[in-house]
Amino acid sequence: MRTIYLVMVAFLALLFTDKSAKRHLQQSKNKIKHHIKVHHPGKGQNNIEDAVLVEVKGKNNLPESYYMDVESVICYENLCKIVPVRIVWNTIGEYQKYELAKGVALEKYEGEPYTEEDYSKTQKILLDNNSPFKSIRIDEILTTVKSHDIVDAVAGETLLELNEEDTVDGASLTCYTLWHWAHGAVVDKIRDITAANFSSKEYVAYLNSGNLQKQLFAITQLENQKVYTKNVVEAVKKQTLVNDQLIRSSVQYLEKSNSSVYLSTLKTFVTKGNSKLKIAVLNSLLHSNLELTSTYLADMSLILSAEVTYQEMSLFLRLLQKNNAAVTKEVLNKLMPLLQKDILISRNVYWFLQDKNLNAAQKAKLKSFASKYKDQL
Incomplete structure (x- = not known):
């Protein structure tokens, strides 16, 4: 009977150990340690x-x-209480929160303990990408107090005057240290690791997420990796048409693609986009090294609607001038009605048409315009 009991105990112990081992293995698989080298400006x-x-x-x-476990404060004289703080980021390196181990607490100058309000305020400071700590040097925070030739304290109040909401009173060095961990060089490391895990499927999901920072991250990484698959370009196109904040990054991304993708997508932007997007497209085309065909310029002349703005018109005329050999009679004909627009636009059109090969009717309109506005030309 004793033998059976011992066998059962051994079996249960083995079973428990096996489950614990599996659980530990699963946890290990869910967490990957990356040994990196980082720089903190305070050091x-x-x-x-x-x-x-x-x-x-x-x-x-x-x-x-x-996440990464860091020191709560940088203290050159080793007279500060340094405790480990865990900084947590999301997948694109945006700071999320800080955590302390059970029983660990932060302290302010001269050993005063953090209050609940101080912990909340620190979180608010760390969430601010544009905190004043971004441009403050550590030597503007450190102070050394001496008494009887012995260093009594380090890291007092900042020598700068900060607004009350920008720092925790008595803990400016802690705020400075943690802010630079949260927003420093490790952010780029995180973004690189995330990008290395992504395929076009994940990038499309980020582009369609509605989250601006994820969308900008996706476009930047796609540009870096030179990814221009059809599904990715379509997602970039779709989102850029509805979000002006993506225009600059999207156009820059497309400028690195092949001419076919670049030109076809920009043509869609001109056809369906708003004025801000049209201006970005025209600027991009104007500064590209591509020679545009007459067909492409004719398609781009869709911009010459009744709602065309002065800036759009000015850029388009410069584009035509740059590709003068490809300007067709069709395009010239579309320009003629713009002589009836306000004087700023019509005058630019008049000057552009001066040396073009016009038919008799077009020349007559040009002459009539010159006669009517001779004092403004």
């Missing part, structure tokens, strides 16, 4: 140190978040 210009960035995997084995 000197040339100081590069080793750090461990942990990537947390989610569904489909894709990155879900990242």
Whole structure:
């Protein structure tokens, strides 16, 4: 009977150990340690140190978040209380939160403990991408107090005057240290790791997410990796047509593509886009090295609607002048009605048409315009 009991105990122990091992293995698979080298501005210009960035995997084995354990404060004289703080980022390197181990607390100058309000305020400061700490040097925060030739304290109040909401009173150095961990060089490391895990499918999902920062991240990485598959370009096109904040990045991305993708997509932007997008397209075409065909210029002349703005008109005329040999009679004919627009636009059209090969009727309209506005030409 005793033998059976011992066998059962051993079996249960083995079963429990096996489950624990599997659970540990699963946790290990969900977290990948990346040994990186990072620079913190508070540690000197040339100081590069080793750090461990942990990537947390989610569904489909894709990155879900990242975290790194850092020092709460930089203190050269080793007189500050330094505790570990965990900084957490999302998949594109945006700071999310900070965490402290159980029983660990932050302290302010002269050992005063953090209050609940201080913890909340620190979180608010760290969430601010444009915090004043972005441009403050550590030597503008550090102060050294001496008494009887002994250094008594380091890292007092900042020598600069900060608004009350921009720092925790008595903990400016902690705020400075943590802000630069949260928004420093590690952000680029995170973005690189996420990009290395992504295929065009994930990029399209980010483009269609409605999240501006994810969309900009996707476009930047697609440009870096020179990805111009049909589904990706269509997603970029679709989102750019409805979001002006993507225009600059999208046009820059398309400028690195082949001429076919570049020209066809920009033509769609002119056909369906608003004035801001049309202006970006015309500027891009104007500064490209491509020679535009007469057919393409004729298609682009769709911009010459009744609602054409002065800036659009000016850029389009410069584009025509640059590709003068490809300007067709069709395009010239579409320009003639613009002599009836306001004087700023019509005068530009008149000057452009001066040396063009016009038919008799067009020359007559040009002469009539010159006679009517001779004092403004």
